[in-house]
Amino acid sequence: MTQVLLIILAPIIGGLLYGFERKLRARMQNRVGPPLLQPFYDTLKLMDKQAFLINPYHSILGIMHFFTLWVVVAFVILEENLLYIVFLHLLSAIFLILAGFSVRSIFSHIGANRELLSIIAYEPILILVAVGFFMSVGSFEIATIRENSSQLLSMFLLFLSFLLIIPVKLKKSPFDAVEAHQEIVGGVEIEFSGIFYEFLYMAKWLEYIFIFLLLSLFAGDNIALAISLFISVFLVLNLVDNATARIKMAHLIKIVLTLGLSLGLLNLIGLSYV
Amino acid sequence: MFDLKKYRKKSPWILHYNAGSCNGCDIEILAAMSPKYDLERFGVINTGNPKQSDVFLVTGPVTLRSRERLVELYTQMPEPKVVVAVGSCTCTGGVFRDMYNVEDGIDRYIPVDVYIPGCAASPELIIDGLVQALDILESKTKEMEYPYKLAKDVKVEDGVINRRDVARGVEDKDEED
Numbered sequence: 001m002t003q004v005l006l007i008i009l010a011p012i013i014g015g016l017l018y019g020f021e022r023k024l025r026a027r028m029q030n031r032v033g034p035p036l037l038q039p040f041y042d043t044l045k046l047m048d049k050q051a052f053l054i055n056p057y058h059s060i061l062g063i064m065h066f067f068t069l070w071v072v073v074a075f076v077i078l079e080e081n082l083l084y085i086v087f088l089h090l091l092s093a094i095f096l097i098l099a100g101f102s103v104r105s106i107f108s109h110i111g112a113n114r115e116l117l118s119i120i121a122y123e124p125i126l127i128l129v130a131v132g133f134f135m136s137v138g139s140f141e142i143a144t145i146r147e148n149s150s151q152l153l154s155m156f157l158l159f160l161s162f163l164l165i166i167p168v169k170l171k172k173s174p175f176d177a178v179e180a181h182q183e184i185v186g187g188v189e190i191e192f193s194g195i196f197y198e199f200l201y202m203a204k205w206l207e208y209i210f211i212f213l214l215l216s217l218f219a220g221d222n223i224a225l226a227i228s229l230f231i232s233v234f235l236v237l238n239l240v241d242n243a244t245a246r247i248k249m250a251h252l253i254k255i256v257l258t259l260g261l262s263l264g265l266l267n268l269i270g271l272s273y274v
Numbered sequence: 275m276f277d278l279k280k281y282r283k284k285s286p287w288i289l290h291y292n293a294g295s296c297n298g299c300d301i302e303i304l305a306a307m308s309p310k311y312d313l314e315r316f317g318v319i320n321t322g323n324p325k326q327s328d329v330f331l332v333t334g335p336v337t338l339r340s341r342e343r344l345v346e347l348y349t350q351m352p353e354p355k356v357v358v359a360v361g362s363c364t365c366t367g368g369v370f371r372d373m374y375n376v377e378d379g380i381d382r383y384i385p386v387d388v389y390i391p392g393c394a395a396s397p398e399l400i401i402d403g404l405v406q407a408l409d410i411l412e413s414k415t416k417e418m419e420y421p422y423k424l425a426k427d428v429k430v431e432d433g434v435i436n437r438r439d440v441a442r443g444v445e446d447k448d449e450e451d
Contacts, residue, residue: 022314032315041317044281045328050352052325185323193325193352 007074014205015039017212021238028242039205043198051194054103059196061099066199068092069206076213079143082130089126089210092203093119100188111187114178114249121256122165126214128264132158133217135271142217150220152229154274157267159218161260166237168256169211171204174244175252183246282328282354283408285317289327289351293344293380295334298394299361303331306397313401316408324350329407330384335363335370336377342440348384354414356387356407360400365389 006013019036026033035041053059069092075085093115100112132155134140137148145151152159167175179187192200212230219226247255292300307313307320321327324347336344348357359380362368367378380386387410390403429436 026312026314029309031309031312033312034314034317038285038317041281041284042287044278045285048278048282049328049354052352182320182322186321186326189326190323191325197326 003077006077007070010070010073010077010209011202011205014207014209015043015202017208018205021234024235025238025242028238039201043201046198046201047195049194051196052191053196054191058099058102058191061095061102062192062196063199065092065095065099066203066206068095069203069210073206073209073213076142076210079141079146081140082133082142082145082217083127083140085142086123086126086130090119090123096188096200096203103191105191107184107186107190108188110184111178111180111190114180114184115188117249117253118168118175118178121253121260122168125161125165125256125260125264128261128268129155129158129162129214132264132268132271135268145217146221148220150218150222150225152218152220152225154271155218155267157263157270161263161267162215162218163233164256164260164263166211166215166233167240168252170207170237172237172241174240174247175256176246177249177252180246279412283412285319286329286404286408286411287319287321287327288329288331289322289324289347290320290331291333291344291347293332293334293340293364294337294376295361295363299333299364302394302397303333303360303400306400311397311401313404316404318404325352327351328355328411329404330355330357331360331404332357332364332380333360335367336380336383338375338377341377341383344380345383345440354411356411356414357384358388358390358403358407359386360390360403361395362391362393365391368393 016036016039019034019039022038023033023036068088072085072089072092075088097112097115100108100115130140133145133151136151136154137145139145167173168178171179177183179189184190189197189200212234215229215233216226219229290300290303305311307318318329324330328351330348330351332344334340348355357380359365363370363376364380367373367376370376371378377383388403388407390399392399395403429440
């Protein structure tokens with residue numbers, strides 16, 4: 001029952017998290033910032049706005065992106081197979097890329113292209129994290145991972161490489177070349193308007209929930225550690241976002257793949273000898 | 275069912291377009307978004323994407339080359355929307371009035387809701403104008419959202435679409451209607 005409630009409320013919790021983050025970022029810059037419920041005001045406004053339909057597939061793929069992500073979050077909450085979740089999450093990203101390529105806007109194409117490149121960067125690390133959990137607890141099932149004690153120390157290098165891909169996934173500086181707010185005007189988002197954009201906007205919140213749920217797996221059965229991990233990573237993420245500038249896509253891939261992948265592989269080699 | 279109209283006021287997303295301005299007003303708009311004046315506390319986001327924005331902030335007297343883009347950006351914005359003219363040049367043409375290369379203000383091409391005077395308009399005035407624009411945005415009804423034609427038909431020359439000179443001025447409309 002709690003799980004069902006959590007799954008239904010997942011977008012709302014994500015929205016609150018996003019609102020809190022905007023407030024926190026504003027406070028870090030010594031501003032007042034928008035109200036906490038600002039993301040919900042945005043969605044309610046978008047419901048009332050006129051929507052332009054570019055082509056039916058474009059809009060439907062955007063909606064499918066949102067619902068697949070919701071299913072991914074639901075599977076994490078229902079403690080399903082981690083490897084399966086990682087690949088289902090890839091499917092949701094692919095829907096977005098197809099939507100980006102289905103219109104003629106050149107910015108949409110660049111955005112979709114960059115989305116593909118970012119998948120090349122973060123997907124191997126997500127798989128390595130899943131394999132790391134398999135090697136240390138003996139199962140891909142999240143239920144088993146949650147029953148065991150914290151794997152943070154034995155998977156510390158994998159944890160570091162996971163930290164490296166969080167800004168890529170949540171589109172934060174310095175790794176926000178995928179979205180690139182004023183440079184390519186949001187990339188794949190550019191042709192979405194009105195209620196169709198709303199689904200993309202809410203998908204962003206679900207991405208937050210997904211990433212932080214994966215982060216909590218590192219804490220195992222220790223809830224206090226999970227909460228402290230969440231708070232510290234959230235603060236560091238926003239601090240880095242405020243303090244750094246955007247880097248190029250090629251540099252993003254280079255940094256994430258060389259540093260993240262080598263750290264992850266090193267950790268796996270270490271795990272195989274324990 | 276609650277009224278969705280009141281949420282328009284709470285999340286105005288801005289599209290900022292420079293129609294040949296000297297950059298004075300653009301700098302003031304950026305200043306209004308900076309921590310000192312903090313426009314984001316009203317929920318403002320500078321989207322840069324016409325398809326997701328509600329408020330069209332225009333600076334500069336319309337130059338001959340920028341009027342097609344101006345009209346095109348305006349027509350790409352979904353209803354309901356408001357247009358705010360920032361600075362003297364945008365309202366009347368300012369010091370550039372009656373020059374051969376400018377069009378003396380944006381209201382010759384698109385309907386304007388709020389005029390903000392000043393050369394350059396101060397951030398306080400911009401915020402004040404924006405808040406007034408939000409009241410107008412909230413009171414827009416379905417009848418006001420009815421679109422009317424701002425652009426002429428696109429000409430095709432030698433198989434290539436010529437977008438030049440598609441902007442339809444106020445005078446042109448009087449002649450044809």
